[in-house]
Amino acid sequence: MGAAPRVLVVDDDAVMRLVLHRVLSNAGFHVEMFDSASALFGDADLSRPAVLLLDVRMPAVSGLELQSMLNLRGIELPVVFLSGTSDIPVAVAALRAGAVDFLEKPFVAAELVQRVEMAFGTGAAGLPSPPDAGGPPDDHPQRLETLTPREREVHDLMVTGMTSKLMAIELGCSFRTIEIHRTRVMTKMAAAHLADLVRMNYGA
Numbered sequence: 001m002g003a004a005p006r007v008l009v010v011d012d013d014a015v016m017r018l019v020l021h022r023v024l025s026n027a028g029f030h031v032e033m034f035d036s037a038s039a040l041f042g043d044a045d046l047s048r049p050a051v052l053l054l055d056v057r058m059p060a061v062s063g064l065e066l067q068s069m070l071n072l073r074g075i076e077l078p079v080v081f082l083s084g085t086s087d088i089p090v091a092v093a094a095l096r097a098g099a100v101d102f103l104e105k106p107f108v109a110a111e112l113v114q115r116v117e118m119a120f121g122t123g124a125a126g127l128p129s130p131p132d133a134g135g136p137p138d139d140h141p142q143r144l145e146t147l148t149p150r151e152r153e154v155h156d157l158m159v160t161g162m163t164s165k166l167m168a169i170e171l172g173c174s175f176r177t178i179e180i181h182r183t184r185v186m187t188k189m190a191a192a193h194l195a196d197l198v199r200m201n202y203g204a
Helices: 014-026 037-043 063-072 088-096 109-119 140-145 149-158 164-171 175-188 194-202
Strands: 006-010 030-034 051-055 079-083 101-104
Touching: 006 014, 006 037, 014 030, 014 051, 014 109, 030 037, 037 063, 051 063, 051 109, 063 079, 063 088, 079 088, 079 109, 088 101, 088 194, 101 109, 101 194, 149 164, 149 175, 149 194, 164 175
Parallel strands: 006 030, 006 051, 051 079, 079 101
Antiparallel strands: none
16 A cells, blocks of 8 residues: 655644644544644655645744745645635635635534545645646636626625625625525535635636
8 A cells, every 4th residue: 555645734733733633644644743834844855745734824934924935945735724714815815826725713624634635636746636627617707697696795795705794784684694695606606615716706
């Protein structure tokens, strides 16, 4: 059998590192933990296939700054970001800089594992790229046209990072109604995650 796929985790929170190590190890990944960018560059073998799981907000070097450093060094390993907040501008910046996914904390363990597995399918992790990887779908404008006027309003607020509670206030309807519209938007736009919707909208 081949070696287990590697996941390199960079997070300054010791408790979060323990949680991530347990979840990913139980899923069959070989997990290496680092508490900072300097620890990653000092101790990790970045020449071998792996997925990088980066925390967005860290005290010395942020996740976005670390991503920039990796890009400058020509290190093309797939990057998945973890963020404690729903920050669309940060997500857009990360995706435009080449990140393959953006996941919010607290996360569901099964979803995290699925997203990391998907990242291994982007090619730079050492596995073949899926045939339609990257970029918004060709039928994106047509999918937008399938949205009702209210769904389009919800869509436009979703990609700004507005929460469902604030959308309900903004649009004068219930939280439950907004959640229903969000689900319909994601289905009609064929977006598995909010990061997909952001990528489609901003051309990331």
